[in-house]
Amino acid sequence: MNDFLEILVVGIGNGAIYAMLGLGLVVIYRSTGLLNFASGELAMFSTFIVWTFWNFGLPMWLAILGGMVGGFLIGVLVHKVAVSPLGDPHERPLAVVIVTIGLFLGLNGAAQLIWGTVDKRLDPWFGVSQITVGGVAIAWQKIGAVVVLFMMVLLLWALFKFTKVGLSMRAVASNSESSALCGVSVQNMLMLGWGMAAGIGTLAGVFSAPNLGLGTNLMQLTLVFGFAAIVLGGFDSILGAVVGGFVVGILSSVVPQYVSVFEKMPLAPAFILILAVLLFRPQGLFGSKEVARV
Numbered sequence: 001m002n003d004f005l006e007i008l009v010v011g012i013g014n015g016a017i018y019a020m021l022g023l024g025l026v027v028i029y030r031s032t033g034l035l036n037f038a039s040g041e042l043a044m045f046s047t048f049i050v051w052t053f054w055n056f057g058l059p060m061w062l063a064i065l066g067g068m069v070g071g072f073l074i075g076v077l078v079h080k081v082a083v084s085p086l087g088d089p090h091e092r093p094l095a096v097v098i099v100t101i102g103l104f105l106g107l108n109g110a111a112q113l114i115w116g117t118v119d120k121r122l123d124p125w126f127g128v129s130q131i132t133v134g135g136v137a138i139a140w141q142k143i144g145a146v147v148v149l150f151m152m153v154l155l156l157w158a159l160f161k162f163t164k165v166g167l168s169m170r171a172v173a174s175n176s177e178s179s180a181l182c183g184v185s186v187q188n189m190l191m192l193g194w195g196m197a198a199g200i201g202t203l204a205g206v207f208s209a210p211n212l213g214l215g216t217n218l219m220q221l222t223l224v225f226g227f228a229a230i231v232l233g234g235f236d237s238i239l240g241a242v243v244g245g246f247v248v249g250i251l252s253s254v255v256p257q258y259v260s261v262f263e264k265m266p267l268a269p270a271f272i273l274i275l276a277v278l279l280f281r282p283q284g285l286f287g288s289k290e291v292a293r294v
Helices: 004-031 039-055 058-084 092-114 140-162 163-173 178-181 186-212 220-233 238-258 268-280
Strands: 132-133 136-139
Touching: 004 039, 004 136, 004 140, 004 163, 004 186, 004 220, 004 238, 039 058, 039 092, 039 186, 039 220, 058 092, 058 136, 058 140, 092 268, 132 140, 136 140, 140 163, 140 186, 140 238, 163 178, 163 186, 178 186, 220 238, 220 268
Parallel strands: none
Antiparallel strands: 132 136
């Protein structure tokens, strides 16, 4: 029983990371109506910025803050230089998706040029100590990941629910033309969404790097799980990203331990989950169903 609980704790910790990246994907989707395939590489790049500040001797919390600010600025710059010239993403969605795939490759190559191809070491934000509850060891790093995730959820919920900026971002995602006619700066809202998503992704990278090693492939597998999380929970749902992240994290940790066919295919449960949800509930468990007038 203890073995199962320890695997479950690992799954919950991983799920919190997937949910963090999923939240960044939801922010982009809420502001543009599209998915950003470069989210993982933006998170990886800003995590290298965290490592750079930390390597210079800054405290970890200050290095993370600097990395989030750096990630935000890179997200804004990427939108301004690579996405904005394409025009309204709602009118040319395929072009924007192709650009995000190009950004995926470009950011990966840029990180290799700047920081090299050798993995860096980044210490856990909450240290390596652990507590024991009912005979089950729980690392403080995993507890910290869950706490940070719920703090992010509260901030994003408040942003989209109670602020004019959040309402404007939701309006742009729903109907950019009508939003512009109402005085909303569409490009500024899109740019803000890209910056926020990159800043949020930094946290996912910070929690992933101590276990996986900080390299240019850091977030590629995590991105797949992040997509699975928002497919399950709903592309436009903050709550859905969290629930989906935990479900995917638990399944991907527990299932391979007890179903031998998945031992060498850790991604299989996530892909099966994506397929099942897309077949039976395309909008996800908590997503909004699209309604069109005929």
